[in-house]
Amino acid sequence: DQQVKQNSPSLSVQEGRISILNCDYTNSMFDYFLWYKKYPAEGPTFLISISSIKDKNEDGRFTVFLNKSAKHLSLHIVPSQPGDSAVYFCAARGANDYKLSFGAGTTVTVRA
Amino acid sequence: SAVISQKPSRDICQRGTSLTIQCQVDSQVTMMFWYRQQPGQSLTLIATANQGSEATYESGFVIDKFPISRPNLTFSTLTVSNMSPEDSSIYLCSAGGGEQFFGPGTRLTVL
Numbered sequence: 001d002q003q004v005k006q007n008s009p010s011l012s013v014q015e016g017r018i019s020i021l022n023c024d025y026t027n028s029m030f031d032y033f034l035w036y037k038k039y040p041a042e043g044p045t046f047l048i049s050i051s052s053i054k055d056k057n058e059d060g061r062f063t064v065f066l067n068k069s070a071k072h073l074s075l076h077i078v079p080s081q082p083g084d085s086a087v088y089f090c091a092a093r094g095a096n097d098y099k100l101s102f103g104a105g106t107t108v109t110v111r112a
Numbered sequence: 113s114a115v116i117s118q119k120p121s122r123d124i125c126q127r128g129t130s131l132t133i134q135c136q137v138d139s140q141v142t143m144m145f146w147y148r149q150q151p152g153q154s155l156t157l158i159a160t161a162n163q164g165s166e167a168t169y170e171s172g173f174v175i176d177k178f179p180i181s182r183p184n185l186t187f188s189t190l191t192v193s194n195m196s197p198e199d200s201s202i203y204l205c206s207a208g209g210g211e212q213f214f215g216p217g218t219r220l221t222v223l
Contacts, residue, residue: 034211043116043204043214044155089154098143098209099170102155 003027004092006103014111019077021106023090026071030092034100035064035075038087047088048075080110114139114207116215124221125195132191133218135205140185143209146178149202149217161188161205195222 005024013019023033031052036044050057050064050073057064063076077084090103115138125131135144144161159167159180167180182188192199200222206212 032210036214041216041219043206043216046113046211046213049211098212099145099157099160100155100212101157104154 002104003030004090004101004103006088006090006106008106009104010107010109012109012111013080015082016079019075019080019084019108019110021075021077021088021090021108023073023075023103024071025073025092025101027092027094027101028071029094030101031095032093033064033066033073034091034093035062036089036091036102037084038089038105044089077108080108082110082112084108085110113211114141114213116205116207116213118205118215118218120218121216122219122221124223127196127222129195130191130193131195131220132189133203133205135188135190135215137186137207141207142185143207143212144182144188145206145212146180146188146190147204147206147214149204151200155204158190158203161190192220195220197222 034049035047038044048059048062050066066073087105087107089105091100117136119134146158147155149155157170158173159169161167161180161182163182179191202217204217206214
């Protein structure tokens with residue numbers, strides 16, 4: 001049972017424009033959400049996270065938005081750069097539970 | 113953040129054999145985890161490696177198939193036992209409580 005869903009397997013965006021990645025979850029016990037970026041032949045790299053008590057968290061070019069009532073979060077990357085081309089995973093965990101549930105990933109390609 | 117290394121980075125093994133993957137963290141951590149990423153799939157948690165006690169396995173994973181050791185707060189091993197081609201995956205270890213940090217992964221191919 002996939003509790004974290006990334007319904008878009010791929011996204012192509014022009015350099016300098018905004019990339020928007022979406023993630024939905026079904027488990028109402030999730031209260032902490034993370035985004036990871038993965039290059040081929042490397043492990044996932046932590047990007048940004050958000051707690052359920054917030055609806056937005058920003059770190060440089062990366063902003064994560066959380067809509068708890070819709071059980072939806074999104075990652076905005078602006079401006080997109082060629083080095084952002086990677087697979088992005090959404091992950092979630094519950095309170096006092098360090099185990100992460102991952103989405104299937106979205107492959108982002110930034111075109112020059 | 114923690115820096116995590118894994119050995120080997122890749123291996124090709126024959127069915128019926130076993131492979132032990134090592135995971136080293138550059139600092140002491142309470143929580144260590146093992147994940148599997150099958151081809152074209154997401155990351156699936158295999159188990160939580162507990163220091164000084166048995167690992168805690170997720171549904172669908174058993175100790176006989178994936179024995180785990182955690183002898184101290186910086187090191188863990190995962191063994192993939194009696195391998196079959198279905199075990200061909202990337203195996204990743206991670207560490208941390210809030211934000212987990214991942215090793216580079218071990219790409220296993222079973223023939």
